[in-house]
Amino acid sequence: MVELMRFRDAHLALLLRDFLLSKGIFCKLSAWNNEVRVVVRSHDFPVAEEIAVQFQKNPTDPMYREASWKGGTVFSGDVFAAAEKQYWRQIKELSGPVTLSVLLLILVIFLMTHWPGFPGFSFLLMPDQPAELWAHPYLLLTPALVHLTWSHLLFNALWWWEFARRIETLQGSGRLLMLSLVLAVVANLAQYFWAGPHFAGLSGVVMGLAAYLLAVWGGRKKTLQRLPPGLGVMIVVSLLLGASGVLDVVVGPIAQAAHVGGFLAGLIIGLALRWTGASQV
Numbered sequence: 001m002v003e004l005m006r007f008r009d010a011h012l013a014l015l016l017r018d019f020l021l022s023k024g025i026f027c028k029l030s031a032w033n034n035e036v037r038v039v040v041r042s043h044d045f046p047v048a049e050e051i052a053v054q055f056q057k058n059p060t061d062p063m064y065r066e067a068s069w070k071g072g073t074v075f076s077g078d079v080f081a082a083a084e085k086q087y088w089r090q091i092k093e094l095s096g097p098v099t100l101s102v103l104l105l106i107l108v109i110f111l112m113t114h115w116p117g118f119p120g121f122s123f124l125l126m127p128d129q130p131a132e133l134w135a136h137p138y139l140l141l142t143p144a145l146v147h148l149t150w151s152h153l154l155f156n157a158l159w160w161w162e163f164a165r166r167i168e169t170l171q172g173s174g175r176l177l178m179l180s181l182v183l184a185v186v187a188n189l190a191q192y193f194w195a196g197p198h199f200a201g202l203s204g205v206v207m208g209l210a211a212y213l214l215a216v217w218g219g220r221k222k223t224l225q226r227l228p229p230g231l232g233v234m235i236v237v238s239l240l241l242g243a244s245g246v247l248d249v250v251v252g253p254i255a256q257a258a259h260v261g262g263f264l265a266g267l268i269i270g271l272a273l274r275w276t277g278a279s280q281v
Helices: 010-022 042-057 062-071 079-084 087-093 097-113 150-171 173-195 203-217 231-244 246-251 256-276
Strands: 002-007 027-032 035-040
Touching (some): 002 010, 010 027, 010 062, 035 042, 150 173, 173 256, 231 256
16 A cells, blocks of 8 residues: 555545545545545556546545545544554555565664663674674674664654655665665765764665655655655755764764765665666656
8 A cells, every 4th residue: 555645634535535436446544643644555556646636626526525425434523543543554554565674673673782781782883993894794784773872763763764665665675675785885884984983873874765765756746756845955954964063062973974975875876767767667
């Protein structure tokens, strides 16, 4: 299931759902944080999107209300409360296996490395001497999976889910996996050779995914391809604040080289695929 559209007004979501059902397109509603989301099956998305676009232009058209009457919809005042209970099911439906696996992995590693009596997580971080990477090449990746605080983990997990799920849904698990591996290696090496081995976190990969999305789908109008508002501005501001040292004072040391390395790698890969046409879905 993929997200088709979201509404602040639950009545509009119900109207669209009933009309889609009347056209033989299976769909469901799920809500969280005072928004109702209409989700459809992947193979129905192109047709459903055309209907949704027309619905947005004139949701008061009598044919939509007629479909609701025929479908027997009864609007419940506690629709948001009921949908809130389906939050985790919604996360699963809107995410692919790679997106969810990484979320689970970084959570498990965080809990493991913060368990009382755990000997430490130096075996997951970059070595003091670059020569050690030949003996332990997995260290090129694992620093991205380590997080030092709950806020660090939650911030990266949120943006990973927001960006990764879009790529996986539209371009497949293989594309997301390979892209993430490349971004992790580039970001980790950039930070390692710039400032040394003392860093951790998925933010370099997250910045790379954001840059990739901007390069591949910047300006696209399709619902799932539509990026979070202000994404480009947020990234530029974050990079500038990080370079100025302001974030180091406010939230602690920032792996700025990892951010820049990941961002540039994602941007280059995205532009290359867009120019060659390999980014099309």
